[in-house]
Amino acid sequence: MLSNLRELYQEMILDHGRNPRHHHLMPQANRLAHGHNQICGDRLTVYLKIERGTITAISFQGSGCAISMASASLMSEILSGKTHKEAETLFETFHQLLTCESATSKQLHDLEKLAVFAGVKAYPTRVKCATLAWHTLLAALKQKNERVSTEL
Amino acid sequence: MKTFDIKKIRHDFPILQQKIKGRPLIYLDNAASTQKPYSVIERLDHFYRHENSNVHRGIHTLSEIATEEFEQSREKIRQFIQAKSFAEIVFVRGTTEAINLVAQTYGSSQIKAGDEIIISHMEHHANIVPWQILCEKTGAQLKVIPINDAGELILEEYQRLLNPKTKLVAICHISNTLGTINPIKQMIQWAHANSPKTKILIDGAQAVAHQKIDVHALDCDFYAFSGHKLFGPTGIGVLYGKQELLASLPPYQGGGSMITEVNLEKSHYREPPYKFEAGTPHIAGAIGLGAAIDYLNQLDFDAINAHEQQLLHYATAALLNIKGLHLIGAAKEKAAILNFTVSDSHGRRVHGHDISDVLNAEAGVAVRAGQHCTMPLMQHYNVDSTVRASLAFYNNKEDIDALIAGLQSLKQLFK
Numbered sequence: 001m002l003s004n005l006r007e008l009y010q011e012m013i014l015d016h017g018r019n020p021r022h023h024h025l026m027p028q029a030n031r032l033a034h035g036h037n038q039i040c041g042d043r044l045t046v047y048l049k050i051e052r053g054t055i056t057a058i059s060f061q062g063s064g065c066a067i068s069m070a071s072a073s074l075m076s077e078i079l080s081g082k083t084h085k086e087a088e089t090l091f092e093t094f095h096q097l098l099t100c101e102s103a104t105s106k107q108l109h110d111l112e113k114l115a116v117f118a119g120v121k122a123y124p125t126r127v128k129c130a131t132l133a134w135h136t137l138l139a140a141l142k143q144k145n146e147r148v149s150t151e152l
Numbered sequence: 153m154k155t156f157d158i159k160k161i162r163h164d165f166p167i168l169q170q171k172i173k174g175r176p177l178i179y180l181d182n183a184a185s186t187q188k189p190y191s192v193i194e195r196l197d198h199f200y201r202h203e204n205s206n207v208h209r210g211i212h213t214l215s216e217i218a219t220e221e222f223e224q225s226r227e228k229i230r231q232f233i234q235a236k237s238f239a240e241i242v243f244v245r246g247t248t249e250a251i252n253l254v255a256q257t258y259g260s261s262q263i264k265a266g267d268e269i270i271i272s273h274m275e276h277h278a279n280i281v282p283w284q285i286l287c288e289k290t291g292a293q294l295k296v297i298p299i300n301d302a303g304e305l306i307l308e309e310y311q312r313l314l315n316p317k318t319k320l321v322a323i324c325h326i327s328n329t330l331g332t333i334n335p336i337k338q339m340i341q342w343a344h345a346n347s348p349k350t351k352i353l354i355d356g357a358q359a360v361a362h363q364k365i366d367v368h369a370l371d372c373d374f375y376a377f378s379g380h381k382l383f384g385p386t387g388i389g390v391l392y393g394k395q396e397l398l399a400s401l402p403p404y405q406g407g408g409s410m411i412t413e414v415n416l417e418k419s420h421y422r423e424p425p426y427k428f429e430a431g432t433p434h435i436a437g438a439i440g441l442g443a444a445i446d447y448l449n450q451l452d453f454d455a456i457n458a459h460e461q462q463l464l465h466y467a468t469a470a471l472l473n474i475k476g477l478h479l480i481g482a483a484k485e486k487a488a489i490l491n492f493t494v495s496d497s498h499g500r501r502v503h504g505h506d507i508s509d510v511l512n513a514e515a516g517v518a519v520r521a522g523q524h525c526t527m528p529l530m531q532h533y534n535v536d537s538t539v540r541a542s543l544a545f546y547n548n549k550e551d552i553d554a555l556i557a558g559l560q561s562l563k564q565l566f567k
Contacts, residue, residue: 004173005510005561039522040521040522041530041536064503065537066503066506066566125509
Protein backbone atom coordinates (compact mmCIF):
# COMPACT_ATOMS: atom_id res chain seq x y z
CA MET A 1 0.00 0.00 0.00
CA LEU A 2 1.00 3.57 -0.65
CA SER A 3 4.23 2.71 -2.47
CA ASN A 4 3.24 4.62 -5.60
CA LEU A 5 1.86 7.56 -3.75
CA ARG A 6 4.97 7.95 -1.62
CA GLU A 7 6.71 9.04 -4.83
CA LEU A 8 4.26 11.90 -5.11
CA TYR A 9 3.77 12.69 -1.45
CA GLN A 10 7.41 12.85 -0.33
CA GLU A 11 7.86 13.53 3.37
CA MET A 12 9.17 17.03 2.59
CA ILE A 13 6.07 17.78 0.51
CA LEU A 14 3.78 16.59 3.28
CA ASP A 15 5.71 18.68 5.80
CA HIS A 16 5.60 21.88 3.72
CA GLY A 17 1.97 21.13 2.78
CA ARG A 18 1.04 20.94 6.45
CA ASN A 19 3.24 23.80 7.65
CA PRO A 20 3.92 26.07 4.73
CA ARG A 21 6.79 28.55 5.27
CA HIS A 22 6.51 32.21 4.20
CA HIS A 23 2.73 31.79 4.42
CA HIS A 24 1.65 35.30 5.35
CA LEU A 25 0.68 38.67 4.01
CA MET A 26 3.51 41.13 3.33
CA PRO A 27 2.59 44.79 3.88
CA GLN A 28 5.95 46.04 2.55
CA ALA A 29 5.65 44.11 -0.73
CA ASN A 30 6.12 46.12 -3.91
CA ARG A 31 4.75 43.41 -6.22
CA LEU A 32 1.83 41.07 -5.84
CA ALA A 33 -0.24 38.84 -8.06
CA HIS A 34 -3.24 36.56 -7.67
CA GLY A 35 -3.33 33.05 -9.09
CA HIS A 36 -6.32 30.79 -9.64
CA ASN A 37 -6.55 27.12 -10.53
CA GLN A 38 -9.80 26.70 -12.45
CA ILE A 39 -9.93 22.94 -11.91
CA CYS A 40 -9.99 22.88 -8.14
CA GLY A 41 -10.79 26.50 -7.34
CA ASP A 42 -7.57 27.12 -5.44
CA ARG A 43 -6.57 30.74 -5.06
CA LEU A 44 -3.16 32.08 -4.20
CA THR A 45 -1.55 35.48 -3.74
CA VAL A 46 2.21 35.90 -4.07
CA TYR A 47 3.91 38.93 -2.46
CA LEU A 48 7.36 40.13 -3.47
CA LYS A 49 9.73 42.75 -2.23
CA ILE A 50 12.11 43.51 -5.08
CA GLU A 51 15.13 45.72 -4.65
CA ARG A 52 17.49 46.42 -7.58
CA GLY A 53 16.19 43.40 -9.50
CA THR A 54 16.61 41.00 -6.60
CA ILE A 55 13.88 39.29 -4.59
CA THR A 56 14.69 40.37 -1.05
CA ALA A 57 11.48 39.04 0.48
CA ILE A 58 8.76 36.68 -0.70
CA SER A 59 5.59 35.32 0.85
CA PHE A 60 2.22 33.94 -0.18
CA GLN A 61 -1.31 33.53 1.06
CA GLY A 62 -4.05 31.13 0.11
CA SER A 63 -5.07 27.56 0.60
CA GLY A 64 -4.89 24.51 -1.56
CA CYS A 65 -3.85 20.89 -1.80
CA ALA A 66 -0.64 19.56 -0.28
CA ILE A 67 1.17 19.78 -3.62
CA SER A 68 0.28 23.42 -4.28
CA MET A 69 0.97 24.54 -0.72
CA ALA A 70 4.30 22.71 -0.58
CA SER A 71 5.26 24.11 -3.97
CA ALA A 72 4.49 27.68 -2.89
CA SER A 73 6.36 27.14 0.37
CA LEU A 74 9.49 25.64 -1.18
CA MET A 75 9.46 28.19 -3.99
CA SER A 76 9.43 30.97 -1.42
CA GLU A 77 12.35 29.40 0.41
CA ILE A 78 14.51 28.94 -2.65
CA LEU A 79 13.83 32.30 -4.30
CA SER A 80 14.84 34.58 -1.45
CA GLY A 81 17.89 36.46 -2.67
CA LYS A 82 17.55 35.34 -6.30
CA THR A 83 17.33 37.79 -9.19
CA HIS A 84 14.37 38.14 -11.54
CA LYS A 85 16.30 36.30 -14.25
CA GLU A 86 17.42 33.51 -11.93
CA ALA A 87 13.82 32.98 -10.81
CA GLU A 88 12.64 32.63 -14.41
CA THR A 89 15.40 30.19 -15.27
CA LEU A 90 14.63 28.14 -12.19
CA PHE A 91 10.97 27.93 -13.16
CA GLU A 92 11.93 26.63 -16.62
CA THR A 93 14.02 23.91 -15.03
CA PHE A 94 11.28 23.13 -12.50
CA HIS A 95 8.72 22.84 -15.29
CA GLN A 96 10.98 20.43 -17.15
CA LEU A 97 11.27 18.33 -14.00
CA LEU A 98 7.48 18.04 -13.87
CA THR A 99 6.84 17.35 -17.52
CA CYS A 100 9.92 15.94 -19.29
CA GLU A 101 11.37 12.47 -19.39
CA SER A 102 14.29 12.82 -17.01
CA ALA A 103 16.15 15.65 -15.41
CA THR A 104 19.94 15.95 -15.75
CA SER A 105 22.08 15.88 -12.65
CA LYS A 106 22.93 19.57 -13.21
CA GLN A 107 19.21 20.40 -13.27
CA LEU A 108 18.57 18.41 -10.12
CA HIS A 109 21.47 20.23 -8.47
CA ASP A 110 20.09 23.64 -9.48
CA LEU A 111 16.64 22.74 -8.23
CA GLU A 112 17.92 21.91 -4.73
CA LYS A 113 14.94 20.90 -2.57
CA LEU A 114 12.52 21.39 -5.48
CA ALA A 115 13.74 18.03 -6.82
CA VAL A 116 11.26 16.36 -4.45
CA PHE A 117 8.53 17.26 -6.93
CA ALA A 118 9.89 14.77 -9.50
CA GLY A 119 7.06 12.38 -8.53
CA VAL A 120 4.46 14.80 -9.90
CA LYS A 121 5.46 13.73 -13.42
CA ALA A 122 3.49 10.49 -12.96
CA TYR A 123 0.37 12.50 -12.09
CA PRO A 124 -0.19 14.91 -14.99
CA THR A 125 -3.33 16.35 -13.40
CA ARG A 126 -1.21 17.60 -10.51
CA VAL A 127 1.26 19.60 -12.62
CA LYS A 128 -1.09 22.56 -12.36
CA CYS A 129 -1.08 22.25 -8.57
CA ALA A 130 2.71 22.29 -8.51
CA THR A 131 3.02 25.26 -10.86
CA LEU A 132 0.24 27.55 -9.63
CA ALA A 133 2.56 29.41 -7.26
CA TRP A 134 5.19 29.77 -9.97
CA HIS A 135 2.78 31.13 -12.57
CA THR A 136 1.56 33.61 -9.99
CA LEU A 137 5.15 34.55 -9.21
CA LEU A 138 5.88 35.21 -12.90
CA ALA A 139 2.81 37.46 -13.08
CA ALA A 140 4.06 39.36 -10.04
CA LEU A 141 7.55 39.71 -11.51
CA LYS A 142 6.16 41.07 -14.78
CA GLN A 143 3.91 43.53 -13.03
CA LYS A 144 4.51 47.11 -14.09
CA ASN A 145 3.33 49.25 -11.27
CA GLU A 146 4.57 52.83 -11.68
CA ARG A 147 4.19 53.63 -8.03
CA VAL A 148 6.27 50.70 -6.79
CA SER A 149 8.75 50.81 -9.66
CA THR A 150 10.07 54.17 -8.47
CA GLU A 151 11.13 52.55 -5.25
CA LEU A 152 13.44 50.12 -7.01
CA MET B 153 -41.52 -8.53 -15.63
CA LYS B 154 -39.34 -5.89 -13.96
CA THR B 155 -36.29 -7.14 -12.14
CA PHE B 156 -33.36 -5.96 -10.09
CA ASP B 157 -30.40 -8.31 -10.19
CA ILE B 158 -27.29 -6.38 -9.25
CA LYS B 159 -24.90 -9.01 -10.64
CA LYS B 160 -26.59 -9.00 -14.00
CA ILE B 161 -26.83 -5.23 -13.97
CA ARG B 162 -23.10 -4.86 -13.36
CA HIS B 163 -22.46 -7.10 -16.36
CA ASP B 164 -24.58 -4.79 -18.48
CA PHE B 165 -22.01 -1.99 -18.03
CA PRO B 166 -18.77 -2.91 -19.81
CA ILE B 167 -16.73 -0.13 -18.22
CA LEU B 168 -17.23 -1.67 -14.78
CA GLN B 169 -15.05 -4.61 -15.88
CA GLN B 170 -12.15 -2.21 -16.49
CA LYS B 171 -9.03 -1.90 -14.35
CA ILE B 172 -7.61 1.40 -13.12
CA LYS B 173 -3.94 1.23 -12.15
CA GLY B 174 -4.28 -2.55 -11.90
CA ARG B 175 -7.40 -2.51 -9.72
CA PRO B 176 -11.04 -2.91 -10.69
CA LEU B 177 -12.68 0.44 -11.37
CA ILE B 178 -14.82 1.65 -8.48
CA TYR B 179 -16.95 4.33 -10.06
CA LEU B 180 -18.46 6.69 -7.51
CA ASP B 181 -18.73 9.80 -9.67
CA ASN B 182 -22.22 9.21 -10.99
CA ALA B 183 -23.49 12.68 -10.17
CA ALA B 184 -20.94 13.97 -12.70
CA SER B 185 -21.81 11.40 -15.35
CA THR B 186 -23.24 7.89 -15.35
CA GLN B 187 -21.87 4.89 -17.23
CA LYS B 188 -23.57 3.40 -20.27
CA PRO B 189 -24.98 -0.10 -20.67
CA TYR B 190 -24.07 -2.24 -23.70
CA SER B 191 -27.47 -1.59 -25.22
CA VAL B 192 -26.81 2.16 -25.44
CA ILE B 193 -23.29 1.72 -26.81
CA GLU B 194 -24.51 -0.81 -29.37
CA ARG B 195 -27.41 1.41 -30.35
CA LEU B 196 -25.03 4.27 -31.18
CA ASP B 197 -22.84 1.86 -33.12
CA HIS B 198 -25.85 0.53 -35.02
CA PHE B 199 -27.08 4.02 -35.84
CA TYR B 200 -23.76 5.13 -37.32
CA ARG B 201 -23.28 1.83 -39.20
CA HIS B 202 -26.75 1.43 -40.62
CA GLU B 203 -29.01 4.43 -40.14
CA ASN B 204 -26.91 7.59 -40.16
CA SER B 205 -28.67 10.37 -42.02
CA ASN B 206 -30.24 13.72 -41.31
CA VAL B 207 -33.75 13.95 -39.90
CA HIS B 208 -36.88 15.67 -41.24
CA ARG B 209 -35.18 16.30 -44.57
CA GLY B 210 -34.31 13.68 -47.14
CA ILE B 211 -36.89 11.70 -49.03
CA HIS B 212 -34.82 8.55 -48.93
CA THR B 213 -34.86 5.39 -46.90
CA LEU B 214 -32.07 6.27 -44.50
CA SER B 215 -33.50 9.66 -43.67
CA GLU B 216 -36.88 8.08 -43.08
CA ILE B 217 -35.38 5.53 -40.70
CA ALA B 218 -33.31 8.14 -38.86
CA THR B 219 -36.34 10.42 -38.53
CA GLU B 220 -38.54 7.64 -37.28
CA GLU B 221 -35.98 6.44 -34.71
CA PHE B 222 -35.34 10.01 -33.57
CA GLU B 223 -39.04 10.69 -33.10
CA GLN B 224 -39.55 7.33 -31.43
CA SER B 225 -36.97 8.37 -28.85
CA ARG B 226 -38.93 11.52 -28.21
CA GLU B 227 -41.99 9.34 -27.65
CA LYS B 228 -40.06 7.07 -25.25
CA ILE B 229 -39.00 10.12 -23.25
CA ARG B 230 -42.56 11.45 -23.24
CA GLN B 231 -43.81 8.20 -21.77
CA PHE B 232 -40.89 7.92 -19.35
CA ILE B 233 -41.67 11.26 -17.71
CA GLN B 234 -45.46 11.08 -18.26
CA ALA B 235 -45.73 14.18 -20.45
CA LYS B 236 -49.00 14.66 -22.29
CA SER B 237 -47.69 15.38 -25.76
CA PHE B 238 -44.54 14.91 -27.86
CA ALA B 239 -44.70 18.69 -28.34
CA GLU B 240 -43.62 19.06 -24.73
CA ILE B 241 -40.30 17.25 -25.26
CA VAL B 242 -37.59 19.56 -26.63
CA PHE B 243 -34.18 18.07 -27.41
CA VAL B 244 -31.28 20.18 -26.16
CA ARG B 245 -27.58 19.57 -25.37
CA GLY B 246 -28.19 19.04 -21.69
CA THR B 247 -29.66 20.52 -18.53
CA THR B 248 -27.54 23.66 -18.87
CA GLU B 249 -28.89 24.41 -22.34
CA ALA B 250 -32.43 23.61 -21.23
CA ILE B 251 -32.23 26.20 -18.46
CA ASN B 252 -30.63 28.75 -20.77
CA LEU B 253 -33.37 28.11 -23.31
CA VAL B 254 -36.02 28.96 -20.71
CA ALA B 255 -34.07 32.04 -19.62
CA GLN B 256 -33.79 33.27 -23.19
CA THR B 257 -37.35 32.54 -24.32
CA TYR B 258 -39.68 32.66 -21.31
CA GLY B 259 -37.30 34.94 -19.44
CA SER B 260 -36.68 37.56 -22.08
CA SER B 261 -40.32 37.69 -23.22
CA GLN B 262 -42.10 37.53 -19.85
CA ILE B 263 -39.71 38.90 -17.24
CA LYS B 264 -39.30 42.63 -16.86
CA ALA B 265 -37.70 45.18 -14.56
CA GLY B 266 -39.04 44.83 -11.03
CA ASP B 267 -40.07 41.17 -11.48
CA GLU B 268 -38.53 38.54 -9.22
CA ILE B 269 -36.94 35.16 -9.83
CA ILE B 270 -36.51 32.75 -6.93
CA ILE B 271 -33.65 30.23 -6.81
CA SER B 272 -32.05 28.50 -3.82
CA HIS B 273 -28.69 28.51 -2.08
CA MET B 274 -28.02 24.93 -3.18
CA GLU B 275 -28.29 25.47 -6.94
CA HIS B 276 -25.71 24.31 -9.45
CA HIS B 277 -24.03 27.18 -11.33
CA ALA B 278 -26.18 26.19 -14.34
CA ASN B 279 -29.27 27.21 -12.38
CA ILE B 280 -27.75 30.45 -11.07
CA VAL B 281 -25.77 32.13 -13.85
CA PRO B 282 -28.48 32.14 -16.59
CA TRP B 283 -30.80 33.94 -14.15
CA GLN B 284 -28.10 36.43 -13.18
CA ILE B 285 -27.56 37.19 -16.85
CA LEU B 286 -31.32 37.59 -17.34
CA CYS B 287 -31.61 39.87 -14.29
CA GLU B 288 -28.76 42.01 -15.57
CA LYS B 289 -30.50 42.35 -18.94
CA THR B 290 -34.02 42.96 -17.67
CA GLY B 291 -33.59 44.63 -14.30
CA ALA B 292 -35.40 41.75 -12.58
CA GLN B 293 -34.29 40.69 -9.09
CA LEU B 294 -32.88 37.35 -7.99
CA LYS B 295 -34.14 36.05 -4.62
CA VAL B 296 -32.53 33.12 -2.85
CA ILE B 297 -34.16 30.51 -0.60
CA PRO B 298 -31.75 29.89 2.29
CA ILE B 299 -30.84 26.43 3.63
CA ASN B 300 -30.44 25.01 7.12
CA ASP B 301 -27.35 23.22 8.47
CA ALA B 302 -28.62 19.83 7.35
CA GLY B 303 -28.73 21.19 3.81
CA GLU B 304 -32.50 21.47 3.48
CA LEU B 305 -34.39 24.41 2.02
CA ILE B 306 -36.05 26.61 4.63
CA LEU B 307 -39.56 26.36 3.25
CA GLU B 308 -41.04 29.13 5.39
CA GLU B 309 -38.54 31.47 3.74
CA TYR B 310 -39.61 30.22 0.33
CA GLN B 311 -43.25 30.99 1.16
CA ARG B 312 -42.21 34.42 2.38
CA LEU B 313 -40.29 35.14 -0.85
CA LEU B 314 -43.26 34.31 -3.08
CA ASN B 315 -45.17 37.47 -3.96
CA PRO B 316 -47.06 39.00 -6.90
CA LYS B 317 -43.75 40.04 -8.50
CA THR B 318 -42.49 36.42 -8.61
CA LYS B 319 -42.42 35.37 -12.26
CA LEU B 320 -40.28 32.28 -11.96
CA VAL B 321 -39.03 29.78 -9.41
CA ALA B 322 -36.01 27.73 -10.56
CA ILE B 323 -35.07 24.96 -8.19
CA CYS B 324 -33.16 21.68 -8.24
CA HIS B 325 -35.04 18.47 -7.62
CA ILE B 326 -31.98 16.88 -5.99
CA SER B 327 -28.87 18.82 -4.96
CA ASN B 328 -25.77 17.63 -6.85
CA THR B 329 -23.58 18.52 -3.87
CA LEU B 330 -25.68 17.58 -0.83
CA GLY B 331 -27.99 14.92 -2.21
CA THR B 332 -30.96 16.73 -0.66
CA ILE B 333 -34.26 15.77 -2.28
CA ASN B 334 -36.36 18.89 -2.32
CA PRO B 335 -40.14 18.72 -1.73
CA ILE B 336 -40.79 19.98 -5.22
CA LYS B 337 -44.40 18.87 -5.43
CA GLN B 338 -45.29 21.11 -2.51
CA MET B 339 -43.08 23.90 -3.86
CA ILE B 340 -44.78 23.72 -7.26
CA GLN B 341 -48.20 23.95 -5.61
CA TRP B 342 -47.17 27.02 -3.64
CA ALA B 343 -45.72 28.68 -6.73
CA HIS B 344 -48.95 28.16 -8.66
CA ALA B 345 -51.07 29.22 -5.71
CA ASN B 346 -49.04 32.42 -5.54
CA SER B 347 -50.17 33.53 -9.00
CA PRO B 348 -51.04 31.98 -12.36
CA LYS B 349 -48.15 34.06 -13.66
CA THR B 350 -45.60 32.34 -11.41
CA LYS B 351 -43.94 29.56 -13.41
CA ILE B 352 -41.63 26.95 -11.95
CA LEU B 353 -38.66 25.19 -13.52
CA ILE B 354 -37.20 22.06 -11.98
CA ASP B 355 -33.53 21.21 -12.59
CA GLY B 356 -33.87 17.44 -12.67
CA ALA B 357 -30.27 16.64 -13.65
CA GLN B 358 -29.63 14.63 -10.49
CA ALA B 359 -33.09 13.21 -10.03
CA VAL B 360 -33.88 11.29 -13.22
CA ALA B 361 -31.41 8.47 -12.49
CA HIS B 362 -32.79 7.84 -9.01
CA GLN B 363 -36.56 8.09 -9.23
CA LYS B 364 -39.39 7.91 -11.72
CA ILE B 365 -40.44 11.40 -12.76
CA ASP B 366 -44.07 12.21 -13.49
CA VAL B 367 -44.19 15.76 -14.82
CA HIS B 368 -47.94 15.56 -15.18
CA ALA B 369 -48.49 14.70 -11.51
CA LEU B 370 -45.86 17.22 -10.43
CA ASP B 371 -47.54 19.90 -12.54
CA CYS B 372 -44.23 21.76 -13.02
CA ASP B 373 -44.02 24.20 -15.92
CA PHE B 374 -40.53 23.15 -17.01
CA TYR B 375 -38.37 20.14 -16.15
CA ALA B 376 -34.79 19.86 -17.40
CA PHE B 377 -32.41 16.90 -17.49
CA SER B 378 -29.33 15.51 -19.24
CA GLY B 379 -29.00 12.22 -21.08
CA HIS B 380 -25.53 11.44 -19.80
CA LYS B 381 -26.69 11.43 -16.19
CA LEU B 382 -29.40 8.96 -17.21
CA PHE B 383 -27.05 6.25 -18.59
CA GLY B 384 -27.33 7.77 -22.08
CA PRO B 385 -24.88 9.67 -24.30
CA THR B 386 -23.36 13.08 -23.58
CA GLY B 387 -24.47 16.09 -25.58
CA ILE B 388 -28.17 15.28 -25.47
CA GLY B 389 -30.70 16.46 -22.94
CA VAL B 390 -34.35 17.29 -22.59
CA LEU B 391 -36.40 20.30 -21.74
CA TYR B 392 -39.95 19.42 -20.82
CA GLY B 393 -42.35 22.36 -20.96
CA LYS B 394 -46.14 22.50 -20.75
CA GLN B 395 -47.52 22.57 -24.26
CA GLU B 396 -49.50 25.84 -24.03
CA LEU B 397 -46.58 27.54 -22.35
CA LEU B 398 -44.04 26.43 -24.97
CA ALA B 399 -46.44 27.47 -27.74
CA SER B 400 -46.63 30.98 -26.30
CA LEU B 401 -42.86 31.49 -26.23
CA PRO B 402 -40.66 33.12 -28.86
CA PRO B 403 -38.12 30.85 -30.59
CA TYR B 404 -34.73 30.11 -29.05
CA GLN B 405 -32.21 29.85 -31.88
CA GLY B 406 -33.02 30.62 -35.49
CA GLY B 407 -32.14 28.34 -38.37
CA GLY B 408 -33.25 25.30 -40.33
CA SER B 409 -35.89 22.91 -39.01
CA MET B 410 -37.62 25.46 -36.83
CA ILE B 411 -39.45 27.30 -39.60
CA THR B 412 -42.44 26.65 -41.87
CA GLU B 413 -41.63 29.34 -44.35
CA VAL B 414 -38.75 31.74 -44.81
CA ASN B 415 -39.02 34.93 -46.83
CA LEU B 416 -36.33 37.54 -46.84
CA GLU B 417 -38.74 39.90 -45.09
CA LYS B 418 -40.17 37.52 -42.51
CA SER B 419 -40.17 33.88 -41.46
CA HIS B 420 -42.84 31.71 -39.88
CA TYR B 421 -41.99 29.35 -37.07
CA ARG B 422 -43.06 25.80 -36.53
CA GLU B 423 -44.96 24.61 -33.50
CA PRO B 424 -43.12 23.16 -30.50
CA PRO B 425 -41.02 21.17 -30.07
CA TYR B 426 -39.46 21.98 -33.47
CA LYS B 427 -39.67 25.72 -32.90
CA PHE B 428 -36.86 25.28 -30.36
CA GLU B 429 -34.74 22.83 -32.35
CA ALA B 430 -32.88 24.86 -34.97
CA GLY B 431 -30.23 23.07 -36.98
CA THR B 432 -29.33 19.40 -37.15
CA PRO B 433 -29.89 17.91 -33.70
CA HIS B 434 -27.74 15.30 -31.96
CA ILE B 435 -29.61 12.50 -33.71
CA ALA B 436 -27.48 9.61 -32.49
CA GLY B 437 -27.55 11.04 -28.98
CA ALA B 438 -31.33 11.25 -28.94
CA ILE B 439 -31.62 7.68 -30.21
CA GLY B 440 -29.02 6.53 -27.65
CA LEU B 441 -31.04 8.21 -24.91
CA GLY B 442 -34.07 6.30 -26.13
CA ALA B 443 -32.06 3.09 -25.74
CA ALA B 444 -31.10 4.10 -22.19
CA ILE B 445 -34.78 4.56 -21.40
CA ASP B 446 -35.56 1.13 -22.86
CA TYR B 447 -32.91 -0.26 -20.53
CA LEU B 448 -34.34 1.54 -17.51
CA ASN B 449 -37.88 0.47 -18.38
CA GLN B 450 -37.02 -3.15 -17.69
CA LEU B 451 -35.73 -2.29 -14.22
CA ASP B 452 -37.85 -1.81 -11.14
CA PHE B 453 -37.40 1.77 -9.92
CA ASP B 454 -38.72 0.92 -6.45
CA ALA B 455 -36.03 -1.73 -6.17
CA ILE B 456 -33.43 0.75 -7.48
CA ASN B 457 -34.49 3.24 -4.86
CA ALA B 458 -34.40 0.67 -2.05
CA HIS B 459 -30.96 -0.55 -3.14
CA GLU B 460 -29.52 2.97 -3.33
CA GLN B 461 -30.97 3.96 0.03
CA GLN B 462 -29.51 0.83 1.61
CA LEU B 463 -26.09 1.69 0.17
CA LEU B 464 -26.45 5.28 1.34
CA HIS B 465 -27.08 4.13 4.92
CA TYR B 466 -24.25 1.61 4.79
CA ALA B 467 -21.84 4.23 3.41
CA THR B 468 -22.95 6.93 5.83
CA ALA B 469 -22.33 4.68 8.84
CA ALA B 470 -18.94 3.53 7.50
CA LEU B 471 -17.78 7.07 6.70
CA LEU B 472 -18.79 8.39 10.11
CA ASN B 473 -16.49 5.76 11.64
CA ILE B 474 -13.49 7.43 10.05
CA LYS B 475 -11.89 9.83 12.45
CA GLY B 476 -11.75 13.39 11.20
CA LEU B 477 -14.30 12.80 8.46
CA HIS B 478 -17.07 15.36 8.31
CA LEU B 479 -20.17 14.72 6.22
CA ILE B 480 -21.81 17.71 4.55
CA GLY B 481 -25.50 17.34 3.84
CA ALA B 482 -27.71 15.47 6.28
CA ALA B 483 -31.15 16.04 4.82
CA LYS B 484 -33.90 13.69 5.95
CA GLU B 485 -34.82 13.11 2.31
CA LYS B 486 -31.53 12.36 0.63
CA ALA B 487 -30.29 10.67 -2.53
CA ALA B 488 -27.15 8.51 -2.53
CA ILE B 489 -24.65 11.36 -2.64
CA LEU B 490 -21.99 11.59 0.08
CA ASN B 491 -20.06 14.80 0.39
CA PHE B 492 -17.32 15.13 2.94
CA THR B 493 -14.09 16.64 4.18
CA VAL B 494 -11.34 14.79 6.05
CA SER B 495 -9.03 16.30 8.66
CA ASP B 496 -5.75 14.82 9.89
CA SER B 497 -5.10 14.05 13.56
CA HIS B 498 -4.09 17.68 14.13
CA GLY B 499 -7.44 18.87 12.84
CA ARG B 500 -5.94 20.18 9.58
CA ARG B 501 -8.28 19.65 6.67
CA VAL B 502 -6.82 17.55 3.86
CA HIS B 503 -7.55 19.14 0.50
CA GLY B 504 -10.12 17.38 -1.68
CA HIS B 505 -7.66 17.07 -4.52
CA ASP B 506 -5.23 15.15 -2.31
CA ILE B 507 -8.03 12.87 -1.13
CA SER B 508 -9.30 12.08 -4.62
CA ASP B 509 -5.79 11.35 -5.89
CA VAL B 510 -5.13 8.95 -3.02
CA LEU B 511 -8.49 7.21 -3.57
CA ASN B 512 -7.76 6.89 -7.27
CA ALA B 513 -4.18 5.65 -6.92
CA GLU B 514 -4.68 3.41 -3.90
CA ALA B 515 -8.14 2.00 -4.36
CA GLY B 516 -9.09 2.66 -8.00
CA VAL B 517 -11.95 4.77 -6.66
CA ALA B 518 -13.24 7.59 -8.87
CA VAL B 519 -14.81 10.44 -6.92
CA ARG B 520 -15.21 14.14 -7.56
CA ALA B 521 -13.19 16.67 -5.60
CA GLY B 522 -13.55 20.42 -5.61
CA GLN B 523 -16.47 22.77 -5.48
CA HIS B 524 -18.98 20.76 -7.55
CA CYS B 525 -20.14 23.81 -9.52
CA THR B 526 -21.83 25.11 -6.37
CA MET B 527 -19.53 27.86 -5.11
CA PRO B 528 -22.25 29.70 -3.12
CA LEU B 529 -23.01 26.45 -1.28
CA MET B 530 -19.34 25.85 -0.51
CA GLN B 531 -19.12 29.37 0.89
CA HIS B 532 -22.17 28.63 3.06
CA TYR B 533 -20.38 25.65 4.61
CA ASN B 534 -17.08 27.53 4.69
CA VAL B 535 -15.17 24.83 2.80
CA ASP B 536 -13.07 25.30 -0.31
CA SER B 537 -12.78 21.77 -1.56
CA THR B 538 -14.77 18.70 -0.63
CA VAL B 539 -14.97 15.13 -1.90
CA ARG B 540 -18.16 13.74 -3.33
CA ALA B 541 -18.97 10.05 -3.74
CA SER B 542 -22.17 9.69 -5.74
CA LEU B 543 -23.81 6.34 -6.35
CA ALA B 544 -25.87 4.71 -9.06
CA PHE B 545 -27.88 1.49 -8.97
CA TYR B 546 -24.92 -0.54 -10.29
CA ASN B 547 -22.81 0.28 -7.24
CA ASN B 548 -22.58 -2.29 -4.46
CA LYS B 549 -21.26 -2.70 -0.91
CA GLU B 550 -17.83 -3.71 -2.23
CA ASP B 551 -17.57 -0.29 -3.87
CA ILE B 552 -18.23 1.39 -0.53
CA ASP B 553 -15.71 -0.91 1.17
CA ALA B 554 -13.09 0.14 -1.40
CA LEU B 555 -13.84 3.80 -0.68
CA ILE B 556 -13.38 3.19 3.03
CA ALA B 557 -10.12 1.28 2.44
CA GLY B 558 -8.87 4.15 0.30
CA LEU B 559 -9.69 6.64 3.03
CA GLN B 560 -7.77 4.49 5.53
CA SER B 561 -4.71 4.71 3.26
CA LEU B 562 -5.22 8.46 3.19
CA LYS B 563 -5.07 8.53 6.98
CA GLN B 564 -1.71 6.73 6.85
CA LEU B 565 -0.32 9.40 4.56
CA PHE B 566 -1.90 12.49 6.09
CA LYS B 567 -1.43 11.65 9.77
